[in-house]
Amino acid sequence: MKTILSSLCAIGIFSTAALAKDVDIAVKELPPAVTASIEKAHPGATLLSAEKDLKTDGSIQHFEVTVRVGEKQKELTVLPDGTIQKAEKEN
Secondary structure, three states: OHHHHHHHHHHHHHHHHHHOEEEEEOHHHOOHHHHHHHHHHOOOOEEEEEEEEEOOOOOEEEEEEEEEEOOEEEEEEEOOOOOEEEEEEOO
16 A cells, blocks of 8 residues: 555656646746846846746746846746745856
């Protein structure tokens, strides 16, 4: 019984993960709320690339935006409403 439940959980997790999707988009396709919050948090930042991460139902979970601030590059995770969830330095 335990093995069956474990198998079903694994199948459910893997099938859900398989349906989630990351899609590269042009920076100009980012919603205004996203670009405005990035500009406010990182004045003068150059937006280099963008990706939208979709939920299994096709709705947007968040955006991942790579920016250059001065000589440093950062990857920002931003919700569709403009809330910056995470900022990671890449170099």
